[in-house]
Amino acid sequence: MNKDKLKIGIYELTGCAGCALLITDCEMELIDIFNAADIQSFLMVKSDNIEGELDIALVEGSVTTENEIEELKDIRERAKVVVAFGLCASVGGIQARFGNKEWKENYQKIYGDMEMTHTKPVQSKPIDAYIDVDLYLPGCPVGKEQFLHFFTRVLKGAPPEKYPRPVCVTCKYNENDCLLNKGIPCLGPLTADGCGSICPNHNLPCTGCWGPAEGANPTSEYFLLKEKGFDIEAIKKRMSNYSGTKLAEFFEQFKKESK
Numbered sequence: 179m180n181k182d183k184l185k186i187g188i189y190e191l192t193g194c195a196g197c198a199l200l201i202t203d204c205e206m207e208l209i210d211i212f213n214a215a216d217i218q219s220f221l222m223v224k225s226d227n228i229e230g231e232l233d234i235a236l237v238e239g240s241v242t243t244e245n246e247i248e249e250l251k252d253i254r255e256r257a258k259v260v261v262a263f264g265l266c267a268s269v270g271g272i273q274a275r276f277g278n279k280e281w282k283e284n285y286q287k288i289y290g291d292m293e294m295t296h297t298k299p300v301q302s303k304p305i306d307a308y309i310d311v312d313l314y315l316p317g318c319p320v321g322k323e324q325f326l327h328f329f330t331r332v333l334k335g336a337p338p339e340k341y342p343r344p345v346c347v348t349c350k351y352n353e354n355d356c357l358l359n360k361g362i363p364c365l366g367p368l369t370a371d372g373c374g375s376i377c378p379n380h381n382l383p384c385t386g387c388w389g390p391a392e393g394a395n396p397t398s399e400y401f402l403l404k405e406k407g408f409d410i411e412a413i414k415k416r417m418s419n420y421s422g423t424k425l426a427e428f429f430e431q432f433k434k435e436s437k
């Protein structure tokens with residue numbers, strides 16, 4: 179163990195594990211990653227994990243059980259910097275798209291009255307619902323290129339890149355014809371651009387997998403899509419899919435205002 183190396187822990191809460199898997203998918207860079215940092219904990223790839231003090235904790239997944247709340251608080255106490263790694267950790271992800279009432283109904287549809295024996299489920303939420311978060315790296319999953327940029331910058335003590343612009347800005351730089359004008363609903367105006375507008379570049383609509391952009395205006399997008407004649411329920415579903423609690427809150431508010 180090298181004292182000069184940053185101590186890093188990589189943790190998984192509720193999600194599909196795709197973001198953690200993405201790190202293992204950096205095949206050409208994996209040895210360099212493990213040589214450059216002291217990876218103390220990473221359940222997916224090593225068994226000799228140490229749960230001590232950390233410089234950086236990358237936390238994947240949303241908080242979906244009482245045990246995970248405790249685990250997350252313990253990570254926060256041990257880590258100088260906590261990173262919400264991926265969309266689930268940043269905004270809650272697909273499993274957090276329902277409001278407080280609906281998650282219980284949906285849980286019952288699958289599990290009936292069966293109870294978990296080792297912990298209790300709770301409404302799925304992003305990690306900043308329970309702890310202070312220092313950095314966010316969204317994406318479902320996080321892009322490999324974005325992870326490597328992030329990792330390299332953090333190792334050198336530089337602040338990681340931010341992704342404040344919506345997908346539309348990059349889409350325009352890339353000179354794509356706007357899909358909305360072709361009758362295809364696209365969530366580019368709402369979505370943070372970390373992907374380089376990869377879907378519209380290939381004539382496919384953005385479905386929002388990087389989560390809400392800073393200052394996104396869901397009301398405006400909602401009415402824009404509605405005016406263009408798209409089905410309202412389909413718009414809601416599409417807008418809710420990847421935005422976790424953020425857009426669920428918007429639709430709750432919208433329901434109240436439209437009564």
Ligand code: SF4
Binds near residue numbers: 193265271
């Ligand atoms: S953000 Fe997406 S890829 Fe990452 S854990 Fe959640 S569902 Fe999986």
Ligand code: SF4
Binds near residue numbers: 346347357367
């Ligand atoms: S295609 Fe989508 S991302 Fe591109 S400009 Fe139109 S709405 Fe924005």
Ligand code: SF4
Binds near residue numbers: 383
């Ligand atoms: S264009 Fe949208 S859906 Fe496609 S990768 Fe980028 S953020 Fe995700």
